Amino acid sequence: MEMFNxxxxxSAMSQPVRLDMVRILIKAGDSGLLAGEISQALDIRPNTASTNLSILVNSQLLRKERQGRTIRYFVNFEVIKDLLTFLMEDCCGGNPELCQSVIDKVACDH
Amino acid sequence: MEMFNxxxxxSAMSQPVRLDMVRILIKAGDSGLLAGEISQALDIRPNTASTNLSILVNSQLLRKERQGRTIRYFVNFEVIKDLLTFLMEDCCGGNPELCQSVIDKVACDH
DNA sequence: TCCATATTTCATGAATAATGGAAATGTTTA
DNA sequence: TAAACATTTCCATTATTCATGAAATATGGA
Structure with a gap:
């Protein structure tokens, strides 16, 4: 993972609405949630939800998939793993391998 | 961990200088780094370093300790673990215990 | 006490992000 | 094709965050 990423x-997760979005999508796991379900669950307007969801998609933390006239959002669990690896790099006395095997499992094998 | 935390x-980690700070302090581990070492390493002015370090301390991600006329900064590894637990809560099909034992080790037992 | 060093605090202007209404897009059903 | 639905895009206003220079604070040594 690059610094920019x-x-x-x-940055995407530093906003209340967006952090909530990520968290309910982590709970939802592989089945994800529809845009409408998300805006209802968090009690926000559809356009606000949409704007914030697209910020999360741009960061690659989420991905989306059109299903008929709805759009379903999912967490990219791989990206969470990569992010943790990036952050903890060279921890453990310069032996990232020590952390690696642990980090591999943080995302619950999704 | 609370949402606010x-x-x-x-938010603290969403700024280039501050993310760099966290990363070099994670590498530094338990011995931490002096404010001056940090501003030199990242090639930023002391006051900019100080302001950004205090944002990180306020978030509880870092702690500081005066040593003579210098001030030494450290990562709070416990806080990183708590953050991951908060984020991944109710992942693994509603069984956070499954992730817990894994997350416990992500911070390299610091 | 006076000075040098290490660091922090303050005030300011410039850049960036957040919100919400209105309009637009894409999709399905009649 | 027209209407209804789900979602996104656009735009203006307001709020927040950023880096910087200058001044202030705290510590140790002469």
Whole structure:
């Protein structure tokens, strides 16, 4: 992961609505949630939801998929793993491998 | 960890200088770094370094300790673990315990 | 006490992001 | 094709964040 990427992910998660979005999508796991479900769950306007979801998609933390006239959003669990690896790089006394095997599992094998 | 806390940590890490600070302090581990060493390493003015370091301390991601006329900064590794737990809560099909044992080790037992 | 060093605090202007209304896009059903 | 629905894009206003220079604080040594 590049610095630029990591920054846009942290920036994306530094806003209450967006952090909530990420968290309910992590809970939702592989089945994701529809844009409408998300805006209802968080009680925000559809356009606000849309803008914030696209910020999360641009950061690559989420991905989306059109299904008929709805759009379903998912967390990119791989990206979470990469982010943690980037952050903890060279931790453990310069032996990132020590952390690696652990980090590999943080995203619950999604 | 509270939502407010998590937000201030992500917000703190969403700025290039501050993310760099966190990363070199993670590498430095338990021995931390002096304010002066940090501003030299990242080639930024002391006052800019200080302002950004205090944003990180306020978020609780870092702590500081005066040593004579210098001030030494450290990563709060416990806080990183708590943050990951907060973020991944209810992942793994509603069984956070499954992730917990893994997350416990992400911070390299610091 | 006086000075040098290390660091922080303050005030300011410039850049960036957030919100919400209105209009536009794409998709399905009648 | 027309209407209804789900979602996105655009735009203006307001709010927040940023880097900087200058001044202030705290510590140790002469």
């Amino acid at each position: 990591a920054l846009s992910i942290f | 998590a937000l201030s940590i992500f």
